[in-house]
Amino acid sequence: MKVAIISVSEKGYDLSLSLKEKLDLDSTIIKTDLYHKNVKKYFPILFYEYDAIIAIMASGILVRSIAPLIESKVTDPAVLNIDDNGNFVISLLSGHLGGANRLTQKVASLIGATPVITTSTDVNKKLGIDVLAKDLYLSIDNTKEILFFNKCILEGKKISLTVNPNRDFSYLFRYLNDNTLETDISVSYSTKVNNNEIVACVDGHELILSERKIVAGMGCRRGKECINIYNALESSVKELNIDISRINELTSAEIKKDEKGMLELSEKLNIPINFVDLEKLELFESNDIQKSEFVKSKFGIYGVCEPSALIMAGFDSKLIYKKTSYSGVTIAIAVSK
Known part of the structure; x- marks a missing residue:
């Protein structure tokens, strides 16, 4: 993950320096770049050049800055909001596919802050279908169906996953064993499913999750x-x-x-x-x-x-x-x- 940290105050800049030092020690963070002030100039660049933006500033400034840039949960970067004192880390945008929720937990732990996450599946201890895809590096063929699937998950409906019996899906079973929380998921086999795919079904709706290499x-x-x-x-x-x-x-x-x-x-x-x-x-x-x-x-x-x-x-x-x-x-x- 490539991360940009942008601040507007001197206190915020000091916090960004400290946070960068910590993130640079993390092998899953490919690089961390710092930006200071001039948010109107920087945000249009950061939005397309980085996987995640950590904004240390008032939420009003941040929301007004990114509002014209937001396009889709599939393409928008993760956006986190931190106050100048480092009391709270808020997952503001792209919590699941963008990875903002996981990054929020990580950053909050690094600076001793309180993480704030508001996505429905997370606060209700459910495993979103897009979270499963993000965590296992799977692409989703029809992202418009994500909302329907997650709504069904929140309602307690069973999600059926089908995989090919000739492919080793140990990684999927171990993940589900550790992460299903209160989500009802079953797994079955069919040779009609491609080796590198997982087919998810609920209430007649289908999603194909394909392995990214x-x-x-x-x-x-x-x-x-x-x-x-x-x-x-x-x-x-x-x-x-x-x-x-x-x-x-x-x-x-x-x-x-x-x-x-x-x-x-x-x-x-x-x-x-x-x-x-x-x-x-x-x-x-x-x-x-x-x-x-x-x-x-x-x-x-x-x-x-x-x-x-x-x-x-x-x-x-x-x-x-x-x-x-x-x-x-x-x-x-x-x-x-």
Whole structure:
């Protein structure tokens, strides 16, 4: 998640500096940029350049600033509102698909504030269908149906999920076991459903939830054992709150194609691994990747795990877990659009 923090007062700016320091330590926060004052100039830019905006200012200023920019719950960024004293963190816009509710909980915990969340499913301890999709990195084919599904969930109606029996959906069952709260959900099997889809039904209405491709990019010192790489990957997906079985593909640079630990990990997890040509890595450009001069001097490329993950996840993919080191192993995770 790329986050912009914007403030208008000096006290608010001081709070933004402190919050940025904390967010920068979080591997799921790809970058955090600060903006101060001049809200009329900045908001039209921030709204389209960032996944989340944290506005430290009066709610009136914030609402008037973003009102002309709001388009859809599918495309609008997460917007959080914090008072100058850091007493409250309010999830204002895109609570579910944009991730504002989860970010609100995280930010409130970091600064010792009270989180304020008002979405109906959350306050009634129900699992919204859009929350399930967001948490598991699934796209929704007909977002207009979200409101109907969540209304049915609030009314206590059973949601039926159907999956293909030939695909390992361990990640779905573990998620439901941990997160169904008071929502009534059943799961059945059908070979008519595509391997990468989950079909949700209620009262004759249907939603198709399709897996977005998640790719784990890896780097390691020569000779790292499978267990070391596995532990690093497991730690990474735990921070993302997804099961390791949700990973669709493993990847690294072609210089690692004979790395025994990586090959064994692919076999152990039954997840395919592909290696990216050095030429592609050398030509790849992204403002979101961390560049290493050491790697550049040794292999002629600025990085391995981040660019590999982004390349294999496809055009317009984005990082959801920045390069993080674990005792000689580096992990980065990207997801397709």
